[in-house]
Amino acid sequence: MISQYINEFETLGFYFALACIFFLIGMAIQDVLKKGDVPKFGRYIVWLVLFLGCSGFIAKGVIQVFWQGAGVG
Template identity: 60%
Template sequence: MLYDYINQIESIGLDLLFAAVFLLIGLAIKDVLKQGNVPPFGRRIVWLVLFLGCAGFVTKGVIQLSWEGSGL
């Protein structure tokens, strides 16, 4: 029975792995910004870039789900 759902389990596991990687990257960036005394404008730019990367990943997932649902 588990073998029937292996693709779905693998997909969910990969998504969780990417979410964990984004979280760890965010924590590392927060620490580097704090230790480096980066000005507020620079911090905003760094967080904007990180957010856009994460948003692109989420958008890709939504597009992939919609295409798979429509049969493409």
């Protein structure tokens, strides 16, 4: 029974691991910004870049799922 769902387990584990990595990166950036006494404008730019990177990765995954579902890729 588990062998039937091993692909789904691997996919969920992969996405959970990526979410953990993004969280840890965010915590590390927050720590560096606090210790470096960065002005507010610089903090906003850093968080904007981090958000755009994460959203781009998520968009890539969503596009890939739709393309594979349509038989394109």
